[in-house]
Amino acid sequence: MITLDQAFMDFLRARRADGLRASTVNWSRSRVGALVAHFGPVRLQSVTVNQVRSYVISLRGRRARYVGASQRREVSGGLSLDTVQGHMRALRAFFKWCVGEYALDGWSNPMLRIKMPKLSRDVPKAASLADLPKLLDACGGGMAGFRDRAMLLFLADTGCRAGGLLSLRLSDLDLAACSALVVEKFGKVRTLYFSQVTAGAIAFWLGVRPGGRSDFVFCSLSNGIRLGAALSLGGLHRALRRLKKRARVSGRVNPHAWRHAFG
DSSP, X not given: OOBHHHHHHHHHHHHHHTTOOHHHHHHHHHHHHHHHHHHOSOBGGGOOHHHHHHHHHHHHXXXXXXXXXXXXXXXXXXXXXXXXXXXXXXXXXXXXXXXXXXXXXXOOOGGGGSOOOOOOSSSOSSOOGGGHHHXXXXXXXXXXXXXXXXXXXXXXXXXXXXXXXXXXXXXXXXXXXXXXXXXXXXXXXXXEEOOHHHHHHHHHXXXXXXXXXXXXXXXXXXXXXXXXXXXXHHHHHHHHHXXXXXXXXXXXXXXXXXXXXXX
């Protein structure tokens, strides 16, 4: 008998064995894990379309975000349609994998009969380049300001994925040529080019960057054992949200929004 929680652990193990990035595996763990916690240790075959529909309805009806999250404080407000759709995409991939992995008689992917929500087109997915000067001004001085300014300019210039920025090492940079070699989704390697202004901002940051802990270009500035270690995805998002709040801009500023603006 295959239980839902057992299938979940098998799924994560398979994702890691397939060579997916840790951030991708964690994304699946967060979203599919929420469903597993909701249903408990039930038989996988007992999960029905109507039960999953009820779960999706509960996601739409939430009145708080980051409930039970270890690194984020709970805040009031429901989930956006983007977030709900992300949960549903993860569940669709999970149940599709289960069908292929276990070949259970008489059971099929319950997500196939559940429609994905239509996303509103009112809020552009791309960051506004008009917000960039305000965000750069919001960086201010100090070590964090120099790092955040360099990261922001790099994202705006290159359209780099978050994973590519976070995995960027000193040996991957050629500031004289204004270029960087990045490893992105599915291990894809490509060369990105940026402006001399961005090269100057990165050079200034490297001049004050705490050294010795790692050779990642953009490192953590948290006190303690994280100081100088590779910046985490959560740390990158927190830095950008902090700049958004200081700059008092209303548009998107997350890494993928700069990718949309670049494209």
